[in-house]
Amino acid sequence: MRALTVLSLFTVVAAQLFAQAPSPATASSQPVTAHPANSAASPSTTPASAIPKFEAADVRFTAPYRVPFYSGAFLSGDRFIIRQATMAHLVSTAWNLNPHFVGDGPSWIAWDRYDIMAKVPPGTTLDTARIMLQDLLAERFKLVVHPGDVQVPAYLLTMANGKPTLKPSTAAEEGSCKPQYSGQPGSNIPPTWSLECRGASMAMLANSIGAMDSRDYVAYNTPVMDTTGLKGLYDFDLKWTPKFFLAQAGSGGVSLYQALEALGLDLELKFTPRPGIVIDSVIREPTANAPDLASIMPPLPSPQFDVATIKPSDPNVRRGDVRYGGNEINIQGIPLKTLIKIAWDLDPRNDDTLVAPKWLDSDKIDIHAKASQSEIGNNTMGRTNTVNPDALMPMLRDLLIDRFQIKYHMEERPIDAYALLADHPKLTPADPKEHTACGTALSDNGKDPSQTNIMLDSNQSCWNTTMDQFAGQLHRIAPDYFFYPVVDDTGIKGAWDFTLYWSSARLTQNGGPGTQAAPEGAPAALDPNGAISLFDAIRKQLGLKIEKQKHTEPVLVIDQISEKPTEN
Numbered sequence: 187m188r189a190l191t192v193l194s195l196f197t198v199v200a201a202q203l204f205a206q207a208p209s210p211a212t213a214s215s216q217p218v219t220a221h222p223a224n225s226a227a228s229p230s231t232t233p234a235s236a237i238p239k240f241e242a243a244d245v246r247f248t249a250p251y252r253v254p255f256y257s258g259a260f261l262s263g264d265r266f267i268i269r270q271a272t273m274a275h276l277v278s279t280a281w282n283l284n285p286h287f288v289g290d291g292p293s294w295i296a297w298d299r300y301d302i303m304a305k306v307p308p309g310t311t312l313d314t315a316r317i318m319l320q321d322l323l324a325e326r327f328k329l330v331v332h333p334g335d336v337q338v339p340a341y342l343l344t345m346a347n348g349k350p351t352l353k354p355s356t357a358a359e360e361g362s363c364k365p366q367y368s369g370q371p372g373s374n375i376p377p378t379w380s381l382e383c384r385g386a387s388m389a390m391l392a393n394s395i396g397a398m399d400s401r402d403y404v405a406y407n408t409p410v411m412d413t414t415g416l417k418g419l420y421d422f423d424l425k426w427t428p429k430f431f432l433a434q435a436g437s438g439g440v441s442l443y444q445a446l447e448a449l450g451l452d453l454e455l456k457f458t459p460r461p462g463i464v465i466d467s468v469i470r471e472p473t474a475n476a477p478d479l480a481s482i483m484p485p486l487p488s489p490q491f492d493v494a495t496i497k498p499s500d501p502n503v504r505r506g507d508v509r510y511g512g513n514e515i516n517i518q519g520i521p522l523k524t525l526i527k528i529a530w531d532l533d534p535r536n537d538d539t540l541v542a543p544k545w546l547d548s549d550k551i552d553i554h555a556k557a558s559q560s561e562i563g564n565n566t567m568g569r570t571n572t573v574n575p576d577a578l579m580p581m582l583r584d585l586l587i588d589r590f591q592i593k594y595h596m597e598e599r600p601i602d603a604y605a606l607l608a609d610h611p612k613l614t615p616a617d618p619k620e621h622t623a624c625g626t627a628l629s630d631n632g633k634d635p636s637q638t639n640i641m642l643d644s645n646q647s648c649w650n651t652t653m654d655q656f657a658g659q660l661h662r663i664a665p666d667y668f669f670y671p672v673v674d675d676t677g678i679k680g681a682w683d684f685t686l687y688w689s690s691a692r693l694t695q696n697g698g699p700g701t702q703a704a705p706e707g708a709p710a711a712l713d714p715n716g717a718i719s720l721f722d723a724i725r726k727q728l729g730l731k732i733e734k735q736k737h738t739e740p741v742l743v744i745d746q747i748s749e750k751p752t753e754n
Contacts, residue, residue: 240266240304240318242483245326245472248299252531253662259315261306265486266315268302273468274621276300277331280319281463286408289336291465293650293681296623298470305483326472329465336462341404342413342454343392343446350450355419361385363394376435380425387419388412395442395453403429403442404453405626411458414451422449432640433693439640489577491515494555494585496751506550515578517553522546522590525553529583530742533661535669538601542744549749555585589751594744603737604668605675606657612729613682616650622681624648624659635687641716643693647685653678653730666691667720673737676730686727689717 248254248270256275258268268279273295278285288295304322306315323329355361361384369377381394389412396410403426404410426445427435446452476482492513499519506519517525523546527534557577586592624646636642646663648656657674660667694717718726725731 237321238310238314238318239321240306242476242479243302243304243322243326244475244479244483245300245302245322246475247471248301252533254299258302259312259319261310261312261315264305264308266302266304266306266310266318268300268319270299270301272296272299273327273465276302276319276323277329277463277465280316280323282313282316283462286338287336287460287462289334289462289464291468291621292470293618293620293622294470295465295468296621297655300472303483303486323468327468328473329468331463331465333461334464335459336464337457338460338462339405339408340456340458340460341396341408341410342456342458343388343395343410344452344454345414345416346447346450346452348450350414350416352416352420352422352449355385355421357385357419357421359385360387360390360419363390365394365398376427376431376439378425378427380423382423384421385419386422388414388416391424409460410453424449429636429640430643433643488584489557489581491555491557491581491585494553494589495754496551496553496589497754499550499552503550510578513557515553515555515557517551519550519552522549522551522586525551525582526586526592526742526744529579529586531579532742533665533669538670538741539739540742540744542742543747545749546744546747551751553585555581557581591746591748591752592744593746594742596740597743598738599741600736601670601739601741603670603735603739604660604672605733605735605737606653606660606672606724607731607733608676608678608729609725609731610729611676611678612727613678613684616681616683618650618681620650620683622650622655624651624656624663639716641689641693642687642718644690644720645685645687647683649683650681651683652681664688664720670734671737671739672732675735684728686720686723687718688720688723691719693717694719 251270254270256269256271258271258275259279260267268276271279272285273291274285274288277288277295285296302319302322304315304318306318310318363381363383363386366380366382367377368380369375379398381391383391383394386394392410392412395404396408424445425440426442427439429441432439432441443453503519506521506524507517508520509516523540523542524534526532526542526546527536527540530540532539626645626647636645644664646659648659651659652674653676654674657672660672661670721732
């Protein structure tokens with residue numbers, strides 16, 4: 187069973203979907219429509235008549251989510267399901283490659299999101315469903331692609347100035363690099379990561395660093411490649427402090443870059459051509475679903491828990507806990523009010539978006555529920571026999587409605603919100619050919635502020651992004667600062683490129699001179715120790731500012747709710 191925090195209960199997919207928008211391809215070939223013969227990894231000569239097809243498919247734009255995440259692809263019964271996928275996700279899924287390796291195409295391919303549910307014949311495998319998806323994208327999105335080189339970000343392992351200080355190994359054949367973590371939760375001693383390499387090649391070292399995602403020094407899902415030119419095998423140890431703990435470690439902290447430098451090595455961030463899929467053309471709005479879709483592929487019943495036990499929490503349990511795995515979910519010591527907010531996709535910390543009886547704050551409950559076998563996805567993003575996390579919110583919502591006899595409605599009300607305003611804008615106009623995306627900034631040794639100021643533990647880069655899109659992202663990228671929705675009141679038109687570096691709210695709690703006062707109710711800006719609040723970073727680095735205002739937003743109003751659930 188996997189333990190989750192309450193705030194991340196239903197956002198269990200990888201932290202950043204886009205670390206960097208793919209850049210235009212550097213190689214070209216004859217365009218072809220999407221089918222198995224296009225696969226960059228394994229071209230085939232499958233005739234068009236032999237390409238397997240979905241029996242029917244429902245294709246539509248994704249409904250708005252507070253924190254969207256890609257939760258496909260998986261097979262469940264006779265359905266192949268993809269939710270909240272960008273076109274880059276769809277293409278990478280169809281060709282079984284990383285979204286970084288999808289090049290060209292219009293700017294929106296890494297931004298707009300789609301849901302796909304398709305009917306498959308009995309016995310369909312995930313690999314066959316991918317081929318069917320290629321055909322579906324060609325038919326419904328008029329997708330035309332070709333295999334070719336795509337410029338992708340990569341970290342190149344190079345030799346630093348001077349000779350490397352690596353000890354040649356006496357091993358007759360390649361050995362291993364063993365990762366090890368030392369550290370205890372709550373300890374005052376900062377943890378460390380290490381690689382014990384014996385009989386290791388430089389390619390093995392690069393692969394080991396990449397496989398660990400280098401624990402926050404290398405952007406997620408960004409390849410690390412050996413370009414040292416060093417041959418042979420070596421024995422060495424590499425030990426570093428996780429970036430998150432450098433501030434705690436003080437002068438004793440060692441960054442990954444410093445650890446490599448001690449061996450005479452370096453990591454350089456560069457764009458490099460890699461084989462991928464290049465989009466020649468695609469339409470933004472899919473063609474209409476078949477008019478008889480409902481009869482060919484009847485809608486699935488709402489996902490339900492097969493059995494659920496609800497009871498008051500033990501008053502001695504101070505900290506709530508949520509765990510789920512397989513077909514079970516266990517919730518302990520969570521206020522009913524919090525569960526309602528999660529089930530309706532509201533921010534659990536924002537009371538303005540929920541109108542409900544006050545007793546919901548104090549009443550904590552335990553829930554142990556099991557999903558029916560039909561709700562268990564097969565091969566859900568590489569996991570088998572587990573409930574698809576995207577189904578958990580509606581399942582919990584229906585459970586609470588049923589057991590607490592809830593009646594509710596949504597209405598528009600003026601509530602607290604943050605407004606993004608223009609001050610003295612410092613924005614770089616975007617290349618309209620860039621893919622619109624926001625993600626973690628690619629760290630580069632010595633070339634970003636976080637390498638010299640370890641208090642800057644948070645960052646975000648946006649490409650070809652409007653101010654309205656940026657405002658909509660702030661609640662997702664910095665939930666520790668933004669308890670309320672953010673609306674764009676800058677009046678700035680067009681799309682822009684920019685990068686922000688700031689300190690997480692945990693580092694900016696004590697107040698301090700030299701920083702912008704945060705909006706009322708927000709974490710304080712700080713700090714003589716070098717921490718910079720996000721509000722201050724937005725003002726200083728982008729020439730924008732945040733103000734707290736009233737805006738009309740949808741609010742959940744509970745009209746009726748029982749204080750006790752119906753019997754188990």
